[in-house]
Amino acid sequence: MIRDSLAAALRAALIEAGIEPPAEIHLERPARRVHGDWSSNVAMATAKNNGRNPRDLAGELVATLNASPPPHVARVEIAGPGFVNFHLHGTWLYDVLGEIIDAGEDNYARLDIGHGQRVNVEFVSANPTGPLHAGGGRWAAFGDALCRILDRTGHVVHREYYLNDRGVQMTLFAASLAARQAGLDVPEGGYVGEYIKEWAAEMPPGADPAAWGYERAKTDLRESLAAVGVEFDTWFSEQSLAEGGAIDETLADLRAKKMAYDQDGAVWLRTTDFGDDKDRVLVKSDGEPTYLLPDIAYHRNKFARGFDLLIDIWGADHHGYVARLQAGVLALGHQPEELEIILGQLVVLVKDGQEVRLSKRAGELVLLEDLVDAVGADVARLTFLLQSLDTRQTIDLDLITTQSNENPVFYVQYANARIHSIARKAAAAGITRAPLAEVDLSQLVHDREFELLRKLSELPEVVAMACHDRAPHKVTTWVRELAERFHGFYHDCYVIGDVPPELTQARLWLVESAQIGLGIGLDLLGVSAPEAM
Template sequence: MNPIEKVQLSLQEILTDALEEAREKGHLNFASIPDFVIEVPREKEHGDFACNVAMLLARQARMAPRKIAEIIVEHLEIDKLSLLEKVEVAGAGFINLFLKNDWLFKIPILVHEMGERYGYNAPQGKKVQVEFVSANPTGNLHMGNARGGAIGDTLANILQRAGYEVQREFYINDAGNQIEIFTDSLEVRYLQLTGHSVPFPENGYAGQDVIDTVKNIMAIYGNKLNDLPAEERRKILVEFALKEKVAYIKKTLINFGIEYDVWFSEQTLHDAGKVDQVIDRLQEQGYIYENEGALWFKSSLFGDEKDEVLKRANGLPTYFAADIAYHLDKFERGFDWVINVWGADHHGHIARMKGAMQALGYNPDRLDIVLMQLVRLYRGGNIVRMSKRTGTTVSLDELIEEVGKDAARFFFVMRSPDSHLDFDLELAKKKNQDNPVYYAQYAHARICSIFRQAAAAGVSLGPIEQINTSLLNEEEELLLLRKIADFPDEIRIAARTLAPHRIARYVLDLAGLFHSFYNHHRVLTGDHALQEARLLLMDITRTTVKNALGILGVNAPEQM
């Protein structure tokens, strides 16, 4: 249940009644009531909610918006409306609505009853696929993969709680040119390690992990692969390496709190002929032309800067062709909404991919791309570029080992995906309230401590329905109640806007309101009725903090 949506519907009904009455009395003249918005204003002094209906009616009513707003307010019988405390007209014609606190006093029972389900919205009846990370299985997972993993998994959690049926998918790029280069690298390393003097390819994968993989192969085959034809040797090498790399990726991501529903192999698209089929389909529909032996997709028709090659002059399809086939496959599997998390360097790929979907008969708005910017690691004010262990880029494994899964995930989603992220390793390890994830987790642990103190004193919550929540009328208490009431709506908005950082910001704000309450008021008091009400407030605050952290893939510890 979404308390904010429930209030918004009530306010919509109240304002609609006032509009109808104003029209009946001849004070306003309009043909139909427009689809107006009731939203939470940024500034508290502008009320609990604000409405823009007067601005939308100005043309129909042929009247200044502020005058329309004043007429609407005149037809609101405040004294007969249990929900409203007062209504004000502001600015050019906004209607600011101030609510009585009664609705907030119903929140504790709702949250207590829903428990870990608090925050979930009504089912949407739509299937959503979130594809993220999808790293080439040729090396270690790096910081970009790590941020994409945290963003994608958090988005999937948000969408599930927003009422969607969600599938997480990893696209294994196990075909194409990069796999050929990977195979070349494996073969040369194998030959070198078995006593042959051969040069390493200039564009090869030179990391230590490739050497380690070849040593694992040698532990099984020894020098025997030298006796095989090159094609057979290369097949054994790459199949072993890909299996090992995918297993590594799975293990690392599980350690990062991510488990996928589907691991989709690019090679299966080629094996099933789906890449050639999609090229033929686009050609039949007139979206492909030939130039210098290559086949080009008319992506410029769909807002791309230039047309793109789908099949090279040598007859080999491009990565873009396989990607079109993959996205077509997604829609053919019945997803209503497809979401990809990509690095910002893929910005130019968006228009052409949406264009390809449109050319194939699908609404391009059903495909959304979340672009994420780069991550810069810092330690003590200095940028960290290289791993101490391998001398190459810092891996996700090393990051988890140093700062832990919780801090890593929280830091990666703390900022909007389209903003650059400076990841401070020293800050992420701090055990004080300067560290954002510690600050949020400490709120949960602190509340657990209150309940341990209560239990030690023989105090426990009585029957919930008998607790007088209207005693929670201190400013810090009301602010906590309102923030908790906002939680399901925050999830709804975060899902609609694909903004995982909203939940990180929300839990920090909620933790801040709790810490403020804790510093101003005692929970265990001599006043039994107030004590009961505050214990219930602490209980629902703990639940909401835990549920919000859970969306981020972060633990809610009971002691710190």
């Protein structure tokens, strides 16, 4: 990798200047091309501690580097307050092309960050008391994309959905179904949504509303998620946890570790030992466990199944619950880094210019299923993956449905369609690709070609960053930028047609590398790469 060789050269130059190199030599791609292909701030970063002037030091480094330039380096320059800028020959990008082709879609930008770490990612986990609303699609799309990124970066990933199939909400759900079936109003605090009527009508006479309703809801959830391409490895039932005695075992465990105590007829967890504001109740004075205890038991179960890292993806409305669950897991003797809770801001749905309240009980529902029916899985997924989980996402249902053609997904997929169009054109013209080793890549000298390759060269870093920051939208951004570069190339650089055969050959391989990059990016997002649109 060019980055490593530049860093090594800088390290050597620093030593020659009598300065101990920092552990990390920072290299970045300047925003402006006039600043070269790669740039380093080491002179500015190390000058002060060594009693040197940044520009003087940079000048010294530049002189050393220019005296015997590293591979591909045309010249090194000092710029601004002390940047060391590397201007490279296009040959470094030909190497990138070669790397991409050698690695292929399976292996380019496949990293080993995780070293086989076993990760359980739990997401969506909406209660099995009704269909999934459209906002839930954000968790589905994000969770699945994160899993794909984790998988590509050397983690062993397990997708899990937690079903809260016991407790008061299930009782109310069952009672609501039973009431509707009997033609009565739902009980106080029950579920009044239209779907309850529909489901009640489906329910066979004599069926147990709780058991039947649970299965009905689970099926609905599974199908809605499958429609956006999300499938779980495990659907974990809270009820099964209780029946297996895990809740009692967990409580006994916490008591044995002196982390639980009795007071006022209730059982408390010492969450304050782990930074919580106050201790929390595990078992209420009426003998019923709170939500917390089964949840701790559930996480205990996940660890028992051999996972090294648990990732929970929650809506920001559960923020207040983070500290106590973390405390519960620590109380069991686990380390803080074994449980990672990712909070995401909630989705705001807008219809007819009005915010749609999302509540299963209140009734007004916009279903994920309806959204997918209206715009398709690709548009839905990419829409959810356009922005950071830290921002409150507003989805205007009228906009997304009527103007779905303007969704960035089409821009990206169109690039892929053009790639395949070129392939079809080549096939029709009887042009076949010569082996890469026999092709003269130095034919590629157009800015559009270089810009495309530069963008492709970033993918491994983008994947690493998306993994590190748990930020799939960084892949989305990259894919859009890659498509932009490709469209520019496509517009200005004909592959088939009035160009010399050697250039056609080189460009065919460039197109191939673009297809590989695009394919990887779209796959990480779970968006399809159609050959024609």
